[in-house]
Amino acid sequence: MRNTLRLLSLTLIAALTGLASADQVRTESGGQTGNIVNSTKDALILNKSGSPVEIPIEEIVTVSFDDEPFALKQARQEAANGQLQDALDRLKKLDPTGTDLIKQEFEYLKAYCTARLALAGSADANEATNLLFKFAQSAPNSWHFYEAAELLGDLAVSQQQYDRATQFYGSIANAKAADFKARARVLAARALIAQDKYAEAQKMYDDVLGLQSPSPGVARQKDFATVGKAICVAELGKPADGVKMIQPVIERANPKDIDLFSAAYNALGRCYLKSNQPKDALLAYLHTDILFYGNPEAHAEALYYMSKLWKEVNDPDKGVAAYDLLRSRYSGSRWASMN
Structure with missing residues (x-):
């Protein structure tokens, strides 16, 4: 009996140890563990028991690496909770070590926090733009690439640099995922609203609303498009119609x-x-x-x-x-x- 219990204990410890020593990718449907061996703009490649598994970016919620510093995990959680300055302060004290993917994660998180703070007026927009450019140039195949492009576009809009914003948002349309393609149009239409070009923006939102796709991500972008179109409708003289459009989204x-x-x-x-x-x-x-x-x-x-x-x-x-x-x-x- 004692031998049996000891064997079960050792088996459990081994299993837990194996789980703890793996990279983890949390997705909308659950999570997967293994060894993250590569990244593209459209997917992460996870090695599971010797077999490569491709996880599309549109399914990824968050990623953590087995060998990353604990401070990086803390900063990532703080950023997710909206504690952007706390996360950034923690990252500034961190000397990134580990694989290239871990170093890329560090650089992106630092750029992300700075950009979000800049968009809220609590950090320098030029510094945030430079950090994002530096990240994009050093990690052109990162799974964060399209997220970085969106932030660059948002920063450009905040500085009324609409042509640049259009270029950044346009790069997102090159993604494989249908919801990212839809997102590119939603963002471009939002930039048109910032320029009071409501008729043009409404047409772009209508393009998104006309998409035929079973993707939950596309459905979410259609909701953003509906909200944006409601603004256009209101500004073009029919605010009551805009109200009616928004209520079902809420x-x-x-x-x-x-x-x-x-x-x-x-x-x-x-x-x-x-x-x-x-x-x-x-x-x-x-x-x-x-x-x-x-x-x-x-x-x-x-x-x-x-x-x-x-x-x-x-x-x-x-x-x-x-x-x-x-x-x-x-x-x-x-x-x-x-x-």
């Missing part, structure tokens, strides 16, 4: 999808503004402020409009508070610089 969206919810409620607020319904607009922006503030760019936008709307509903003190929060938390954002 009803069916994943409650954890902060980016989609914040975009939807901000768009809803914009539609109500165009309808001259300040109380309803304020309520929409309050959703972003209270529930979906995890997206810094969207939160800054909501605070800007709230600072105006509180005054319209005769509560100027709350308007001042919203503006003070905007200036203190997102001081370098374009929303903080607007009157």
Whole structure:
């Protein structure tokens, strides 16, 4: 009996040891472990018991390497939780070691945190752009490539460099995955909205909405397209129609999808503004402020409009508070610089 228990214990320890010593790729459907041996723009290659397994980027949620420093794991989790400055401070103290893929992960995470902070006005946009360029040049086949291109495009839009943004977003259309191709069009249309080119943006959103694909990722991009189209419809004179378009997106969206919810409620607020319904607009922006503030760019936008709307509903003190929060938390954002 003792020998049997000892054998079971040794077997369990060996199994746990084998699990702990593997690279891990968490996907939408679960997770896989093995040895990550290669990366392309469109997939990670995982060696499982001697057999290569290709994991498409659209299925990947997060990745961790067996040999990466524990501080890198901590920084990755902090970034995922929205603690961007904490993650960046931790990364700045870290001397990256390990495989080329681990070093690439370090460089990307540092660039990602800096870029997201810059988009919120809490870091230098030029520094973030340089870090992303450096990463893209040193790791042109990284599975983070298209994410980096999106961030570069977002930074270009924030600096009103729309031609550059179009180039960066256009590179995402080269991805194999249908949802990334759809994302490229959604982003390009958003850049057109920033230029007040609503008719052109609406046409691009319609192209996305016309896509035929069973991919959940494409369905999510269609929701973003619906939200964007609602803004266009409102700005072109039919804000009530825009409101009707957004409501179903809010009803069916994943409650954890902060980016989609914040975009939807901000768009809803914009539609109500165009309808001259300040109380309803304020309520929409309050959703972003209270529930979906995890997206810094969207939160800054909501605070800007709230600072105006509180005054319209005769509560100027709350308007001042919203503006003070905007200036203190997102001081370098374009929303903080607007009157």
